[in-house]
Amino acid sequence: MALKVYDLQCDHGHVFEGWFGSEDNYETQRARGLLSCPVCDSTNVQRKLSAPRLNVSHLRAEAQAPAPQGASRQAANAVAAPGGAQLAKLQAEVLRHIRGIIRNTENVGDRFAQEARRMHEGEVAERAIRGTATPSEQEALAQEGIAIMPIPAFLDDDRLQ
Structure with missing residues (x-):
């Protein structure tokens, strides 16, 4: 089954991803108030316009600059980037932690x-x-x-x- 990945936004402006089995699945969950922002728990969530996902990794590989002198290419390019769902979860957890600190x-x-x-x-x-x-x-x-x-x-x- 192919999943639909939508960019969503709550009424407070927080943007996050939602994964759904179909357009109808998204609409049903939204209508029943089952969707909530992972940052502020608002249930007033709307779908944002989003560009289609394009596989352009080959273009990035061609455009990469050479590694600095004395450094391996792998070490010079080492980065971490969590996936959309992971990033939304991480952002929500960090903001919950900050709110907890402020509450105390x-x-x-x-x-x-x-x-x-x-x-x-x-x-x-x-x-x-x-x-x-x-x-x-x-x-x-x-x-x-x-x-x-x-x-x-x-x-x-x-x-x-």
Whole structure:
């Protein structure tokens, strides 16, 4: 049986692959709400337009540059590329892990800059926090040597609601 591989996208913009026995199988699963995004679990999933898969590996082999001097061709070209389904699974797992880390932080809200400074100066015990900071607060923290990292809204459950 030949499988149909479709590029799918959820309403949050996450793109992933779905493998189906037929067009009808895809439509039935979508209509019953059985399809879900591996990143955010949204069941609002649509099929994207996708180009047909073409076997052009022979063209890539012809275009490869020679290996750097002293390196074997095999070592110079060693890479890893998981298949589409593997990549979607890996992406989903990484994002679930990141969301878990974020969920296990204390949300200090707009007191973020103040709390980050207090921890940096040893006034309070270090702990994982998240919150909001203005651009000028973020710049001041960076100048003080306090490392911070923006969290995209789609990873923060508090901002998704």
